[in-house]
Amino acid sequence: MDLQTKVMAAVAEIAEQYCDSETVGRPWAVSWSGGKDSTTVLALVCRALQMLPASKRTREVIVIMSDTKIENPILEDYMRRQVRAVNRWARQNAMPLTAEIVSRPIKRSVWVGWLGWGWTLPTNGDDRYCTHALKIEPQNQRLTDVNPCLQLIGSRTEESTRRAATIETYREERGSRFTVSPYSDGRRIYMPIVEWTTDEVWQVLLNSLPWGSSDEIRRLYKDATGECALINPGGSVKATQACGARFGCWVCPPITKDRSTENMSSKYEWMKPLTEWRQLLKDAHNPKKHPDWRSGYRRNRTPLGPGKGCLAIHARKYLLTELLRAQEDVNKLRALDENPLHRAPIELISAEEIELIHAAWEEDAVKRPWLIDDREMEPGDWDRAVLRLAEKEVVRKQKRAEKKQKLADKAYPAVTI
Template sequence: MATAIQLELFEEPIVEGPTLEEEVRAIIDEIKDLYLDRSEAGPWAIACSFGKDSTTVLSLVARALQEMDAADRWRQVYVVTSDTRIENPEMADYAHSQSEQVNEWAKQSGIPIRSHIVWRELKRSFWVQHLGKGYPLPGNGRDRTCTHSLKIEPQNKFLQELKPSLLLLGTRTDESSRRARTIEKYREARESRFGYSPYQKDIKFYMPIVDLTTEDIWEFLQSPLPWGSSIEIRRLYREATGECGLLSPRKATKGRHACGARFGCWVCPPVQRDKSTENMALVHEWLLPLTEYRKELKEVWDGKKHPENRSGKMRKGKVLKEGQGCIRVPVRKQMLGRLLETEQEANAIRLEDGLLPLKLISDEELATIRAQWEEDEAERPWLL
């Protein structure tokens, strides 16, 4: 008995951390303090994909503004969404509809928030670059140029014109070890939620939810959003993971899936498997042709498996090794034909389901690609 008492004396007391409600309250209060600080003049910007994390940040900012008197809402907040034009179609439609809902709600509520969707120039289009010019597909490393050309560059162009005093991001250390290292690299100081953009040194960023867990995010998103229901975003993630621990209690053992799915481009070459689109295809059959096209494109563009599809030269004529260089024009034509067939196959299924037709490539892109082929056939015989 004495031993037990002695052990109790040396046991550390169990200290309960703050509840999610307390953490959310603290974040909203911090957002209000930053917003009301007139020493930092200029608008704010929120980088928003309308995924779970950026939706949480936007919701927190909206709630903070709702709590203020109208006279104190002096700063305009811009929501910036990059549309790659090859996004998972379900997520792309959702993001556009959310952007419209946010604008309508803000206008009716007198909240100074405005949502904008930006996209790349036509010449930087994924299809123009690869089916038009025959460039190799980006890989999962330093040559992952698609992220910059399709997402970061259009957003940065908007931000350069806007010159926000603060850029709010939905990044969290809980997302991945790689993301955690990146966050630490660009933080102003350790344990700080502020830093400077690696792309634009004069833009300061703020990560209000950096310390929240995935379970925290989903618990927060059980409540309605200021501009509408949160049911749709929960449905999208549930379909993307196949099953999901949405209702896992905070700090309890994680469910088999904590809805940490990542949405992205349906034709994404760097990833080995596009699990989110493949899982969603189990619910939306019309996505199946898209998953098959992605696999086929990766196969045909693979210089090791099909060196005969590569020209062995760059567009300017520089000689490279066998299996390297730009894709030959006939192969590009073949894969554009397959893309249009994929669009037809998907739309045939969508028609049966009573859905509107899907457009995987725009008429402007088609015209630009075909003009590029004509130029290559006339001026670059080594690409034939």
């Protein structure tokens, strides 16, 4: 199937689902990150609405974008302008579509957590709590309010092996573009471009979007990869997949090297303080570089040992001082930028967050002296911590062995061929 036919089929299917008589009166929700895949899905939804007569545009479509408050500044500015552009297009064309931005409450922001309460950083393993806390949780709260009969997302099996496995786990049936949300009871998810390739996504984005030009999103990906993010429309040259760049939080701890921010900082001088502070944050949690910056305890006074646990209060104070210095340096450099859109000062951390952080320090200093620094450790705490961790590891190994044995002993029914 050629791409034009594929696009027409996707738009027709979206229009058909939109007019589903069994869910009349219930809204749709579109999850939009501002990236290439979710933007393609939103463009297809808008095209579907355009092809329907006004009398059939009776279902509300809520477009939801999550703001982590630590987004790449260039991407955050782009996202907010795109939301305004989409809403303007919807108003001018009498479309039942509204785009909005949701975020985590300030008192639960990562700055209050990391710099105020001394939380340990998320990793790229099972404790990568930031994605759920900053993106999924605020969006799910809004989805609960909206109660959509269908949530449209831009997931594709080609994105990664992990994403493909997740899609297969929750698909209603093999090859289906519908899944069930793992975060709610029964909410259906629709993936219009689940089997599309990266090349096909970019072929679509070579054209204008219903609400405006697609030039900026292509330029963003080019800046993030340091390579040309456009592919050959004729298909005579194989795409390099450079268009699959990662966009996200400029301070993201789980990734080893943030190539998108670093590539952008080579073009935009004002982004260099961001990459430098991000490395400082990672170093602060590295016991080899700063052995006395971790308190050795959890907040509930569970001893973990040297170089582990929450950040000590003095380390948190240093990081906030350096973050404010980075913010000042960023804005001095932005004032010199050639692009007028980049000259306005930005706020890396809000005054309300700083106030909450100071309050957290004061509370910890009074109520949790073991978080001041590792000198507060009591005699024998390290030994007890090591013993407790060793005991937990033994229990984990036993549980894994028992589970493996149960699977080995399971009787499988005979299959008649």
